[in-house]
Amino acid sequence: MCVVLQGMESCTVSALSCFIAFCLLVCLIGFIFADADFTLLWASLTGQRPERKLKGLVVWITGASSGIGEELAYQLAKCGSRLILSARREDELHRVKRHCLETSELKDEDILVLPLDLLERRSHETKTKTVIGYFGHIDILINNGGRSQRSLFLETSVDVCQALMELNFFGTVSLTKQVLPHMTQRGRGSIVTVSSLFGLTAAPLATGASASKHALQGFFNSLRTELTDYPKILISTVCPGPVQSQIAKNAFTAEINKPPPTVGHLKRMPTDRCVRLMLVGISNGVKEMWISQQPMLLLYYTWQYAPTFAWSVSDRLGRKWVQNFKAGRDADSANLTKPKTS
Numbered sequence: 001m002c003v004v005l006q007g008m009e010s011c012t013v014s015a016l017s018c019f020i021a022f023c024l025l026v027c028l029i030g031f032i033f034a035d036a037d038f039t040l041l042w043a044s045l046t047g048q049r050p051e052r053k054l055k056g057l058v059v060w061i062t063g064a065s066s067g068i069g070e071e072l073a074y075q076l077a078k079c080g081s082r083l084i085l086s087a088r089r090e091d092e093l094h095r096v097k098r099h100c101l102e103t104s105e106l107k108d109e110d111i112l113v114l115p116l117d118l119l120e121r122r123s124h125e126t127k128t129k130t131v132i133g134y135f136g137h138i139d140i141l142i143n144n145g146g147r148s149q150r151s152l153f154l155e156t157s158v159d160v161c162q163a164l165m166e167l168n169f170f171g172t173v174s175l176t177k178q179v180l181p182h183m184t185q186r187g188r189g190s191i192v193t194v195s196s197l198f199g200l201t202a203a204p205l206a207t208g209a210s211a212s213k214h215a216l217q218g219f220f221n222s223l224r225t226e227l228t229d230y231p232k233i234l235i236s237t238v239c240p241g242p243v244q245s246q247i248a249k250n251a252f253t254a255e256i257n258k259p260p261p262t263v264g265h266l267k268r269m270p271t272d273r274c275v276r277l278m279l280v281g282i283s284n285g286v287k288e289m290w291i292s293q294q295p296m297l298l299l300y301y302t303w304q305y306a307p308t309f310a311w312s313v314s315d316r317l318g319r320k321w322v323q324n325f326k327a328g329r330d331a332d333s334a335n336l337t338k339p340k341t342s
């Protein structure tokens, strides 16, 4: 009897260990192939669908003429959101609007094309009044417009660092300053700001851009803590790794108005996947979203738990990137490979 019970016990224990090992294996595989932080992935598996949550909402997108902003417009239009499309180039915004109308059930009056320069801060009050005059309210502001950088700090004019702060940080803060009082008055709304993984960590050739995104992280994290009396106002920051867009082509270089010498071919996440995850995050009240393919995401987790080890890995990767850049080669494509020799 005793021997039988012992046998059953050891069977149960080994079944339990197999089950735990299986769960750990599933977690490990999931972790290796994950392209977002766990809260966001959980929301995408079990949370509210954007098609349900965002239908009919009024969403203002800055930087809607290309890349992530353009894709946001397309996916939000399919969700049935009413849109305000802003960027500097009006013709490009009309192109995006036409495509939204062709691929969704929205009507012409559901999309307002509103040219806006983030650098022209004095215009932001009037632009906000125009939007409220047109739709009556704003449910979601997506602060997406911005630029990056491809230059070594030693060769870069401080004017470039200032220009990056003016655009990415002050332009965003200025528009938020106009829209937020409207949301606090209504007691609800979302302000979603596209930061970057290098707003949390760092990247070579992007000192000024990284600083401007770090500033955004600090600003919006602090703002969130000030708005605890408004539980229905969401302040969310999005931290993407490399995503397919025009970002490298439009990057600042060592001097203002000097185009990048080469356009990188860094392995980038498809824009539609990044935007889908963003919309899932917005629909489920996710306050910070990390969105990136591996190994960038893995490196970022390492940064959280073993920063010095992560710095030694990123120093190695960064050195190759800088060597290629100095040699005038495509720096982006070499960030995870050996320096190019031809």
Ligand SMILES: NC(=O)c1ccc[n+]([C@@H]2O[C@H](COP(=O)([O-])OP(=O)(O)OC[C@H]3O[C@@H](n4cnc5c(N)ncnc54)[C@H](O)[C@@H]3O)[C@@H](O)[C@H]2O)c1
Residues within 6 Å of the ligand: 062, 063, 064, 065, 066, 067, 068, 069, 086, 087, 088, 089, 116, 117, 118, 119, 144, 145, 146, 147, 148, 167, 194, 195, 196, 197, 239, 240, 241, 242, 243, 244, 245, 246, 247, 248, 250
């Ligand atoms: N693509 C990436 O790899 C990546 C990674 C992390 C963060 N981001 C961030 O995502 C956001 C969108 O960039 P993207 O990748 O789609 O690049 P993009 O160059 O394709 O789009 C940038 C958008 O910002 C607009 N813009 C630039 N200057 C402006 C100004 N003065 N006023 C108004 N609009 C202006 C552009 O017209 C364009 O519509 C940016 O804030 C960028 O920093 C991008």
